[in-house]
Amino acid sequence: MQQLRETRRLCSYQYCGNSFQGRSDKIFCSDQCRNRARRDQLKEERWNAPMFYSKIVEILQNNHKILKALYEEKDNSIIVTNFLLRDSGFNFEFTTRVLNTSKGIYRFCFDYGWLELENGKILIVENKKMILI
Ligand SMILES: [Zn+2]
Known part of the structure; x- marks a missing residue:
């Protein structure tokens, strides 16, 4: 009979x-130690990444909320000042996509985006097909 070493x-x-x-x-040495090691590993994974993951997601969601709210005040694209966006807590540093077009550089937070015009004006746009691009 063969025995495991x-x-x-x-x-x-x-x-x-x-x-x-x-x-x-x-x-x-035991199931308890195996479970504890696994639990610690999960804790560590949550700690290492999502601290900034969740912060960035929060910023993007806030940007999106602001753009969407302003956009929905009108039926079409809308022009605001960058002061209004800043005062609303908008963070220009975080986007999900950048589109370089002949009209300029559009920056998006999910399906809403903006284009910087002259004199601190900002054009807000919606791109319903964002998910398809
Ligand atoms: Zn042990």
Whole structure:
């Protein structure tokens, strides 16, 4: 009868420190340590990325909300001042897409965008096909 090779080694969970005997592919001393290690790893992943992910998403959503609200006040494209946008909490640094056209550079936050005109004027536009591009 063939037996699995068992060796003695240290548990891989960083806060455990137990040594244990088990199959050579086993790296934790117990289910509890395996679960704790997994939980810590997930916590770390959430910590590393989404701190700024979620902040950027928040800025983009706020930009989108402002553009949409201004746009919906009229049926068509609308011209506002960049002061109005800034005062509304708009952040010009964050966009989801940049379109370079013969009329100028359109910057979008999802399906709403803007084009800087002369004298601090801003043209707000909607692009319903944004998702298709
Ligand atoms: Zn352990």
